[in-house]
Amino acid sequence: MTTTALVMAAVLPAHAATWFVASYGDDAFNTPTCGAKTLPCRSVSKAISLAAGGDTIIVGPGVYGDLNASGTFGDFPGEETAEIGSGCNCMIKVSKQLTIVSRDGAEVTTFDAAFLTQNVVDIQIAGTIFGKPSKGFTIRNGLASGLLIDSAVSSGNVAGNIATSNLTGFEVNVSGSLTDKPIVTDNIAVDNSGSGFLVNGDFNTLQRNRATGNAGAGFAITGTGENLKQNVAVANNNGFEIDMEPPGHPFANCPSCFGFTNNGAIANNLAGVFVQAMGAAGGLAFLQKSNAFGNGDAANNCGASVDNQVSMNTMGASFNIFYWGAATGIGANPADTAGGVCLTGAGAGSVAEFSGTPAAKEFVFGEKPLK
Amino acid sequence: MRRSAKCIVGAWFWALVIGGGGGLVTALPAYAATLYVGNNGSDAFVPTCGAKATPCRSISKAIFLAASGDTIIVGPGVYGDLNQNGTFEPAAGEEAAEIGSGCDCMIKVTKPLTIQSRDGARVTVLDARGLAHSVVHILAPGADGTTFGKANKGFTIRSGTLDGLLTDSSATRLAVQGNVASGNGTGFNVSGAGGGANTVKVADNIARGNSADGFLLGGTANLLQRNRSVRNQNGFAISGATHTVIQNVASQNAVAGYVVTLSTGNTDPVSNFSGNSAIVNGAGISVVATSALSSNLTIKTSNMYGNGDGAGNCGLNLLNSDGANTLTVTATGNFWGAASGPGANPADAVCSSGTVAVTVSTPHSKEFGVGEKALK
16 A cells, blocks of 8 residues: 555645746636636736645746736736745746746747846756757846856756846756756857856856857856866857956866866857966866867967966966867867967966867757757 | 869878778768868968868868868868958968959859768858858859758858848758858748659757748758858748648847738749748748739648737737739638637737638647757
8 A cells, every 4th residue: 555655645745736827818817726728827927826836837938027028027927936036036936846837938938037137047946847849948138147057056957048138048056966966058158248048056067058149158168077078169258257266266176176178168259168367276287078169360260268366386287178169179270379479478388288089070069959 | 183182181181092902982972072271270281281180270271171072171261361451361271262253252162062060050150240241151053952050060150241141042962951141131042843852951050049031941842941040130941832831930120020922923932831930020920912813822730829019919910912813721620829718818820811711620728849859
């Protein structure tokens, strides 16, 4: 009996329910309440308030936010229950462990904060699933971040979303661990006024994301133990900015503490990969098997730059088996370079090391479809 | 002889020469070659660019080198005014744009080619930076038969002052697929003399955030399928005759999701309008008639909901300024946001001005699934 009950519990969670939200919904449906497939809610906030941890919310196409464009939330039926100037200062607060997905994908399902809140979406609870490949959201017009994962959140999964026209596209402040890794995959950050992806937390996995046309970095990385693979940065200021601080940063001299493999930095305005130390105790960051080409301009074609601000220490980065735009490795245009003009700072030594031989041809890894 | 010089790009060419051709010719089309373009390329490679190991830097250079029927594969990165100095300098790998004359475009397609990206629209950007009227202009009749982009293998097309992608009204046999147009005037300005094998096919594209229409379709008997148009003025603006418009989604467009215009000699603009969605636009589907109507428009198996505001929730908006004739629209079997059909919020309603005859009976009781096919 006990065994049978346990098996059934695993197959059908006793209290997991699915809630529906749509542009033809009504938060005032009350038979008994909105959220059924035939009586969807109008706002995602309402569905979150009705849901319990473990539930799923499926959101139909359209736009969610300040529906009558009045500059405030809550003065028109079905607007999101935003917190402005206090609390999360966000439009949609995910305060329960939920799975929130769109039915038809990010291109046609938009969370628009209309520059009324700092963040558009704030994920506060571990284990949240926000978007899936082909089932994410467009997240736009946040004064600060399109999607913020709070520092108290130790796990979760953010996938299939498009962040555009925010300051920062995706801000990940997760305090993960080696055994509990939040995963950010298959997202797109395009045309944000700051960074596409800003990762301040530890032990996050970023995979198959795309950052294009952001005025700041495509991917700005601080923190410990981040694992970046198969991400591509095109036409940002710097493609990847890796910040080796604070002092004694654990990933310095520790290839296993920081994963950077099979990424692409292409046609960014300054450098493809920019590694800087402002307070680090020295050492090397290890990066491998990635593309860096078409970056900078004719005079400063830096596939990788190293900027050491620490006067007493030598620091830098090791670029192992990179493809620099030519089979012969770093060099003049059309290849990218990584020494000389690309080493800056007041430190005793900025270092770009090249362990192994450069890759003779481009790594191709972008063929998995992204939504 | 020119073909010989170019075919150095392909090892198979030497196999042909060494083997004397023979049976290989049937397996490999005699003159179809593939040219490569990349951000690691140089237009100055000698004897010529375009091999996989020595790609061109500009698409214009590859088009110049290509022959009819060739394929151009473009790697990830940015193409255009690379040093962002406000002019195009072909000698430095920038596109050979024509500004203020000729096509007034950044990339001119003058031959029937297959042009596609290797890694998709998200990472392959054609950026005119507001310097040219059109980003891409496919010229008729020279480029009839061109395929521009494919599903998963298209381009981001941005910052053309008038059009992202422009085709000519006499164009035939074009395919435009898998592209994203944003930040242009009109995203895709497409017309053509279609029908049968001549159809201009526009599929799986996205127009997002253009200042005019997402898709502007004219000409005759062309195809709009599985496109997405978001945050433009009108999502899809359709005139001309006998088009097929199926499985498209328009959302968050300021004026209307779709505007279909009928006029004299233009009484059957869309022969098949089905499976489309108009969700949260100024109005859902606007039908505009100005004169001499003799034909009907039929809208079927489509979603119209969330459009307008509380006061003017027009899923279907009929505007007839022809005092003499009746605008007749049949819109049975559609979903209006409520099982009971058109009505007050949260459903959408039918709005009209002028003399109209509209049938909205037997509404569909639930939403039609829309975007479930993967789009790139």
